[in-house]
Amino acid sequence: EAGVVQSPRYKIIEKKQPVAFWCNPISGHNTLYWYRQNLGQGPELLIRYENEEAVDDSQLPKDRFSAERLKGVDSTLKIQPAELGDSAVYLCASSSRGLDHEQYFGPGTRLTVT
């Protein structure tokens, strides 16, 4: 079974530029999560989807971050414009049902904003 796929794996951009990350969850998983992991810290949830619906986006900085999950499968997380403090690893995870404690993580996208 293929795991969670993320691309790109690495991205370097200048501040004020836009950037987008893509995630393909495990087949059949209806719940998708985006996390941000700062250096030396644990992941922090940005947004959670149940199918196409964002059911928890309370931690998503909505002035510059946006996300979508069209058709309830793939998801895209966007930052526009990026700031220096956005440098982090952005992790996508999926699980098979809304309250399943087992979340499967992708390898992440390492973003560097210069």
Place this chain on the structure above:
Amino acid sequence: QKEVEQDPGPLSVPEGAIVSLNCTYSNSAFQYFMWYRQYSRKGPELLMYTYSSGNKEDGRFTAQVDKSSKYISLFIRDSQPSDSATYLCAMMIYNTDKLIFGTGTRLQVFP
């Protein structure tokens, strides 16, 4: 004060040692307790989860939860160089599906 506290290490031990990793938490509503392992440049992978107080064993790994003290532990017996990674504790309030992670403890097992 963070909801979940974890010593960041690093922790360096010789091969074959018993490793003890710990987390404390402040929110008594946490009911699910997990340990994730994260290798460098990889995403976290679930090692163990527990629901109630007590011990749970899986091979060389034992997870321990003490809800009265708000303290959880992961023990690794006969540690191997391949165990070298960052270990993250994570907790969840029942019915929320929201994981709260510790900062992670970096472990190095040297031959």
